[in-house]
């Protein structure tokens with residue numbers, strides 16, 4: 338008895354840690370338990386249904402087992418072999434029929450939901466088409482209907498169905514917004530995966546790469562920002578507006594030659610690296626340095642984040658392909674100047 342308690346005392350803290358880990362330490366925005374859209378809701382309902390059925394089966398089976406253990410236990414002075422029974426037609430019919438029924442109860446809504454959610458909306462004119470391309474370690478979003486490309490913050494209008502077409506530029510990644518829908522892989526073999534979701538309520542929904550893809554996999558975050566249709570239309574217009582460049586012409590030149598060879602702002606630059614249009618108004622810098630920190634009123638977190646990133650991108654996201662601006666020959670003042678310009682580059686659409 339003493340020994341058992343000793344073992345339990347050692348295991349209990351371990352269990353506590355594991356339950357904390359499993360609950361992801363209370364970060365609810367990456368949880369599937371609080372669905373914020375019809376797709377996630379449908380998937381959550383299926384989970385609830387199967388867990389409810391499993392719990393009922395578990396309780397009944399354990400109750401019968403406990404009853405049999407007690408009712409038919411060996412009593413004092415009982416030495417003869419008990420009556421041996423074999424085969425009971427009625428019982429066998431019952432315990433074949435009940436599981437069959439349960440499987441049907443599980444299968445019907447599951448198959449219905451899978452087919453409903455797997456509907457191909459790539460030709461649907463009412464759906465917003467979005468091409469998702471995953472990169473080590475960032476997300477690119479192209480809207481072919483609007484001829485707009487952005488990165489890291491996926492802006493969508495509320496209530497509209499968003500039809501995704503997913504592919505990768507390098508290795509296997511997985512696109513996951515837990516509160517809006519389940520995961521969808523982006524495959525390196527060239528196949529294109531499709532799915533869709535919608536967000537009825539305005540808000541920012543946290544997304545994450547859900548497939549180990551390299552050193553900075555854990556930092557490969559993005560946001561889905563659902564806004565009103567009017568705000569979305571304004572955002573599209575702002576994205577298509579001519580690029581805003583640094584006011585200082587010398588700095589603008591440095592920015593063009595060093596940054597716009599890979600990045601784009603407005604109609605200028607290249608498509609190799611994340612599109613920087615309106616980057617100062619995004620939820621995070623590099624997808625992971627949050628611009629709005631809880632409780633922080635003072636200071637300029639966007640500028641702080643931008644400086645932190647530009648002065649040493651590798652320390653923020655190890656293994657990313659962005660060269661250190663210092664190695665490109667930019668001075669600390671020039672890097673600060675570009676950081677300031679980018680932090681103030683905001684789109685006015687909300």
Ligand SMILES: [Cu+2]
Pocket residue numbers: 509510511546547548549550551554557
């Ligand atoms: Cu990834």
